[in-house]
Amino acid sequence: MDITPPIDLTTDNFHQLLADRGLTAEQINARDGDPFSEMNLIRRAITHARKTTPFIYRNALATLPETTTWIRELVQQAHAEQTRRDAITPTITNGRSLLLLGPTGVGKTYQAYGTLRALAVTSITVPWIATSSADLYAALRPRAGVDSETEFRRYAHARLLLVDDLGAAKATEWTEEINFRLVNHRYENQLPTLFTSNVLPKQLADRLGDRVASRLTEMCDRVVITGQDRRRQDAA
Ligand SMILES: Nc1ncnc2c1ncn2[C@@H]1O[C@H](COP(=O)(O)OP(=O)(O)OP(=O)(O)O)[C@@H](O)[C@H]1O
Ligand SMILES: [Mg+2]
Numbered sequence: 001m002d003i004t005p006p007i008d009l010t011t012d013n014f015h016q017l018l019a020d021r022g023l024t025a026e027q028i029n030a031r032d033g034d035p036f037s038e039m040n041l042i043r044r045a046i047t048h049a050r051k052t053t054p055f056i057y058r059n060a061l062a063t064l065p066e067t068t069t070w071i072r073e074l075v076q077q078a079h080a081e082q083t084r085r086d087a088i089t090p091t092i093t094n095g096r097s098l099l100l101l102g103p104t105g106v107g108k109t110y111q112a113y114g115t116l117r118a119l120a121v122t123s124i125t126v127p128w129i130a131t132s133s134a135d136l137y138a139a140l141r142p143r144a145g146v147d148s149e150t151e152f153r154r155y156a157h158a159r160l161l162l163v164d165d166l167g168a169a170k171a172t173e174w175t176e177e178i179n180f181r182l183v184n185h186r187y188e189n190q191l192p193t194l195f196t197s198n199v200l201p202k203q204l205a206d207r208l209g210d211r212v213a214s215r216l217t218e219m220c221d222r223v224v225i226t227g228q229d230r231r232r233q234d235a236a
Helices: 015-022 039-052 065-085 108-120 131-139 148-156 174-186 201-208 212-218 230-235
Strands: 096-100 127-133 159-164 193-197 218-224
Touching: 015 039, 015 108, 039 108, 065 096, 065 108, 065 218, 096 108, 096 212, 108 127, 108 159, 108 193, 127 131, 127 148, 131 148, 131 159, 131 174, 148 174, 174 212, 201 212, 212 218
Parallel strands: 096 193, 096 218, 127 159, 159 193
Antiparallel strands: none
16 A cells, blocks of 8 residues: 555645544644555545545535444444454445435435545545446446446445436336346445435335345435425525
8 A cells, every 4th residue: 555645635625524533634644654554544535535526526525314324334344344354454344335315406416425525534445436327337338348247346346336326317128237236246245335316215116126126225224315406596
């Protein structure tokens, strides 16, 4: 593992998340020369979070009680696993998933990225992958020069995965198969996954198929976000 260079804490609100943990910019950027130090792990995770978070969610905060609990449990589990394995760093191995449901614009994706950003300051090493289901299908579409199975495994095996907008696209046999294989792999291996969907809870089985919906029910803590479309509210 490399030493991550000092990070600029004036560009977004990571300083706030760090302050909540009692950490200052000086502490985060202290040169201790240890790639496994907690501060280097946090610098690394923040750098990864900045690279993978879309601009509009760059200051997103996880504000729901369920997201807070989920993060706490993942971190506890990572530390317990570190002790059990006598590992150098706390790493996510397995755990529960989270399903954020709600209509358009209520803040599902915001909460999902807020959750990933909050995890970045906890010092657990988790190079997550974030995708929307539409981008996932595009990445997996068979085409010359790309091994779709290798691509699929990258998502299926990710230590932590965000799948945004599950069930948003019009289903085809092929997208149904991708959804099933992905959810089934994450389910069988209890790999923590953040799913968002604007499908109504009672329509999940209809829209995603009974077998996907059944697995999601068992593996996920479900959060239904209500309210108005914030995009239209902001525009008003
Ligand atoms: N708690 C919040 N505080 C401030 N801004 C928020 C909050 N939640 C959402 N937003 C903003 O509201 C807008 C809509 O949020 P978001 O994109 O997360 O909605 P969504 O539920 O994912 O919608 P869709 O179903 O269309 O994907 C975005 O501009 C987002 O940054
Ligand atoms: Mg969204």
